[in-house]
Amino acid sequence: xxxxxxxxxxxxxxxxxxxxxxxxxxxxxxxxxxxxxxxxxxxxxxxxxxxxxxxxxxxxxxxxxxxxxxxxxxxxxxxxxxxxxxxxxxxxxxxxxxxxxxxxxxxxxxxxxxxxxxxxxxxxxxxxxxxxxxxxxxxxxxxxxxxxxxxxxxxxxxxxxxxxxxxxxxxxxxxxxxxxxxxxxxxxxxxxxxxxxxxxxxxxxxxxxxxxxxxxxxxxxxxxxxxxxxxxxxxxxxxxxxxxxxxxxxxxxxxxxxxxxxxxxxxxxxxxxxxxxxxxxxxxxxxxxxxxxxxxxxxxxxxxxxxxxxxxxxxxxxxxxxxxxxxxxxxxxxxxxxxxxxxxxxxxxxxxxxxxxxxxxxxxxxxxxxxxxxxxxxxxxxxxxxxxxxxxxxxxxxxxxxxxxxxxxxxxxxxxxxxxxxxxxxxxxxxxxxxxxxxxxxxxxxxxxxxxxxxxxxxxxxxxxxxxxxxxxxxxxxxxxxxxxxxxxxxxxxxxxxxxxxxxxxxxxxxxxxxxxxxxxxxxxx
Ligand SMILES: *[C@@H]1O[C@H](CO)[C@@H](O)[C@H](O)[C@H]1NC(C)=O
Ligand SMILES: *[C@@H]1O[C@H](CO)[C@@H](O)[C@H](O)[C@H]1NC(C)=O
Ligand SMILES: *[C@@H]1O[C@H](CO)[C@@H](O)[C@H](O)[C@H]1NC(C)=O
Ligand SMILES: *[C@@H]1O[C@H](CO)[C@@H](O)[C@H](O)[C@H]1NC(C)=O
Ligand SMILES: *[C@@H]1O[C@H](CO)[C@@H](O)[C@H](O)[C@H]1NC(C)=O
Ligand SMILES: *[C@@H]1O[C@H](CO)[C@@H](O)[C@H](O)[C@H]1NC(C)=O
Ligand SMILES: *[C@@H]1O[C@H](CO)[C@@H](O)[C@H](O)[C@H]1NC(C)=O
Numbered sequence: 001x002x003x004x005x006x007x008x009x010x011x012x013x014x015x016x017x018x019x020x021x022x023x024x025x026x027x028x029x030x031x032x033x034x035x036x037x038x039x040x041x042x043x044x045x046x047x048x049x050x051x052x053x054x055x056x057x058x059x060x061x062x063x064x065x066x067x068x069x070x071x072x073x074x075x076x077x078x079x080x081x082x083x084x085x086x087x088x089x090x091x092x093x094x095x096x097x098x099x100x101x102x103x104x105x106x107x108x109x110x111x112x113x114x115x116x117x118x119x120x121x122x123x124x125x126x127x128x129x130x131x132x133x134x135x136x137x138x139x140x141x142x143x144x145x146x147x148x149x150x151x152x153x154x155x156x157x158x159x160x161x162x163x164x165x166x167x168x169x170x171x172x173x174x175x176x177x178x179x180x181x182x183x184x185x186x187x188x189x190x191x192x193x194x195x196x197x198x199x200x201x202x203x204x205x206x207x208x209x210x211x212x213x214x215x216x217x218x219x220x221x222x223x224x225x226x227x228x229x230x231x232x233x234x235x236x237x238x239x240x241x242x243x244x245x246x247x248x249x250x251x252x253x254x255x256x257x258x259x260x261x262x263x264x265x266x267x268x269x270x271x272x273x274x275x276x277x278x279x280x281x282x283x284x285x286x287x288x289x290x291x292x293x294x295x296x297x298x299x300x301x302x303x304x305x306x307x308x309x310x311x312x313x314x315x316x317x318x319x320x321x322x323x324x325x326x327x328x329x330x331x332x333x334x335x336x337x338x339x340x341x342x343x344x345x346x347x348x349x350x351x352x353x354x355x356x357x358x359x360x361x362x363x364x365x366x367x368x369x370x371x372x373x374x375x376x377x378x379x380x381x382x383x384x385x386x387x388x389x390x391x392x393x394x395x396x397x398x399x400x401x402x403x404x405x406x407x408x409x410x411x412x413x414x415x416x417x418x419x420x421x422x423x424x425x426x427x428x429x430x431x432x433x434x435x436x437x438x439x440x441x442x443x444x445x446x447x448x449x450x451x452x453x454x455x456x457x458x459x460x461x462x463x464x465x466x467x468x469x470x471x472x473x474x475x476x477x478x479x480x481x482x483x484x485x486x487x488x489x490x491x492x493x494x495x496x497x498x499x500x501x502x503x504x505x506x507x508x509x510x511x512x513x514x515x516x517x518x519x520x521x522x523x524x525x526x
Contacts (some may be wrong), residue, residue: 018075020072023096026173027074034076036168042077043127047093049073055116063385070124072096074173082135082166085147088158089133093119094167097359102178102473104163104171104204108188110154112136112143115189115399118308121454125467128174131390134158134188138280141342144235146350148372155373157197161477161519163203164348167364184467185451186210186441187403190394195377195391195409200203201385206470207392210452211441214377214411215316221364222307222316222339223355229302233334237299239292244288244328247300250279251412260511261523265437265446267484268508269320269398269405276300303332310361315368317406328441347372378411380418386429391473393431395483395502397438397448405434412505423506432481432505440471442492447485455492464499480504487518501525 006251008167024046031044047053049071055079058064068113077364091114105118112133122129135153136143143150153161163181173175179258183204184517185193190212202240213219229323239247249251253273256262259379266272281291292300306317319327331337336356348367368376385392394412416422437446442456450463458464462472462480467482482501488496498518503509510525511517 003449014430018195019318020096023072023074024367024490027094030074030076030173034078034169036165038081039165040079040081042079044076047073047075053116058116059113060413061138061140061147062111064113064116067116067120069120073123076169078165080132082153082157082159082161083149086135087160088135089114089137090130090162090165091119091124091132092115092128092130092169092173094128094170094376095123095126097126098128098174100174100176100179101127102167102181103127103129104166104181104183105129105131106159106160106183106185106192107134107512108187108189109139110141110190110342111139111145113139115452118184118189121457122467124423125460126455128170128178130162130164132158133494139321140209141339141346143371144198144342144350145346145352145440151347151375153375154196156192159196160200160203163196163200177181180205182336182467182470182474183207183209184452188213191216191377193392194394197382198377198379199374201389201390203390204476205390207390208395208466208470209392210398210466211397211405212377212408212411213392213403215407216375216377217368217371218307218364219313219374220343220405221359221361221367221487222342223331223337224301224344224363225307225361227334227336227356228252228333229360231297231332234335236293236295238300238334239296239328239332241325242289243292243296243310244300244324244332246278246279246292248276248324250276250323251324252510255321259509261517263446263517265397267323267436267510268434270508272321274304274321276304296461308361309366309368315361315364317404319404320398320400320406323399323439326399326443330401331476342500343367361390379416380411382415382430383419386419387422389429391429391470391479393433393470393473393480393483395433395452395466396448397437397440397442397444398434398436399444400440400441400444401433402440408432408434410506426468427479427504431480432506433480433502434508435485435502436500436509438485447487447498447502449486449496450483450502456487457493458496458499484520 025047031041070394076092078090135158147335181424190209193209251274258271259267306318309315341356397410438444438448462469486496489497
């Protein structure tokens with residue numbers, strides 16, 4: 001290379017360094033410039049792209065001790081009081097390569113854990129991003145005990161407070177402020193997204209809500225009702241993981257080909273109504289490792305049935321068939337589901353020794369009657385959000401082992417009926433995508449990489465990335481017709497084996513051929 005062509009490169013390099021220095025010093029000074037009521041700044045620090053950030057303050061039970069940060073950013077850590085006896089821990093990450101967009105992340109389970117991987121992911125995409133701890137620290141429900149302010153933070157106030165404070169900080173940190181505001185979350189994070197849509201219609205222009213834990217009180221009860229059905233390991237009613245494999249194989253045998261492709265993945269669970277009596281061992285069966293007792297068949301049928309309350313009303317729809325193997329070691333493992341047990345112990349009965357082993361539908365009625373701070377998150381009228389111009393992209397994995405995707409379909413029809421809008425009209429601001437082969441927010445047997453997180457990601461093309469699809473919808477008015485997922489060969493982020501375009505509800509995916517199911521163009525949404 002000649003000197004002449006090297007010179008502009010050098011000049012560019014030093015310019016970049018000078019701008020990094022300016023950014024660093026702006027970050028260092030920022031902490032002292034923040035003066036927002038109820039906000040106490042712990043620190044503001046520059047984080048260089050490529051840093052493996054140590055998270056020594058993060059509660060141990062959150063299980064995240066470090067986070068790799070790929071871009072230069074200014075990290076601001078704060079405590080924000082939400083009442084005179086509660087507070088959230090809030091972080092705001094301001095990337096140097098800023099694209100003029102604000103975003104809030106969400107949480108998971110009943111956790112008080114900042115999702116650092118979501119902060120890292122969205123900062124990397126150029127968003128000024130915030131994440132809060134949901135009003136308490138760690139994964140236990142104990143902080144709710146006789147502390148309604150903490151429950152209120154969990155129900156809606158943590159995210160909303162983070163948004164109010166985060167937007168102020170973003171305007172102060174960047175001269176140009178922000179143009180549009182976004183939300184990205186899954187599970188409890190999906191519920192928090194819908195809570196914003198329902199209760200704070202002006203917080204976001206675009207909300208991406210995955211596998212939402214809406215209908216949450218009933219979700220706690222549904223998760224609690226599996227133990228009384230399965231009993232403990234060893235009891236007659238119980239199925240081991242190997243026995244659930246027998247059930248799963250039979251469901252796949254009966255339902256896999258309905259969509260036209262034998263790929264081990266069910267595209268439309270609505271068409272799958274498995275008959276499990278086929279699995280009952282006959283008295284003269286020589287091989288008892290491929291059949292079940294009639295008691296066990298009864299267990300499987302009950303586990304896969306809708307969940308009704310004391311007076312026969314539907315509380316929670318059925319677990320969608322196809323998720324058996326992901327659910328076996330979690331929901332059907334013969335012990336009370338921990339989040340549900342915590343909710344009943346610390347909130348419903350305020351009795352720390354209450355045992356999930358004693359759960360009945362009577363408890364479900366008690367819990368639902370309480371519904372503190374409208375935690376249910378089941379409002380069907382989204383017209384304030386619609387009128388404000390907001391857009392929501394809702395997705396749900398069809399192998400979700402923790403939150404049945406059937407609940408998402410139920411909510412969609414609830415909104416449709418409440419607002420008197422058919423899908424063609426809802427499509428103008430609310431689109432729902434079923435993601436076949438996706439477990440709870442990720443994982444599963446199929447094309448679950450849709451850009452919902454740091455590792456379940458195959459590029460920033462809006463066709464492949466739900467967050468960038470939302471940006472395109474909000475900023476260019478181009479709404480997503482399909483959501484394309486990547487099937488990873490060996491876990492999240494590994495080599496992409498194939499892609500599949502997932503359909504917008506109420507359409508379903510059908511294999512038309514010709515060729516292989518791995519060909520995305522051999523499928524059609526009908
Ligand atoms: C980051 O640091 C943690 C703890 O020091 C370590 O366990 C982890 O492997 C590191 N990650 C990377 C990608 O280097
Ligand atoms: C704490 O907040 C509650 C509710 O906002 C209020 O009624 C009460 O007076 C406050 N207590 C103190 C000590 O400020
Ligand atoms: C959560 O942990 C942080 C960091 O250790 C601490 O500053 C904060 O007070 C804790 N919050 C609550 C509600 O206990
Ligand atoms: C029993 O069935 C299982 C599962 O189909 C099979 O793996 C095993 O080899 C069979 N055992 C005998 C003795 O046939
Ligand atoms: C649960 O039920 C058992 C009997 O089935 C009873 O002995 C026990 O006291 C109950 N526990 C609680 C916490 O209610
Ligand atoms: C039935 O139970 C549900 C949930 O507990 C309740 O909302 C509803 O009002 C009840 N209906 C009747 C007719 O009692
Ligand atoms: C389709 O591709 C998969 C994966 O490459 C392969 O295992 C399978 O045999 C192919 N099926 C057909 C019908 O070609």
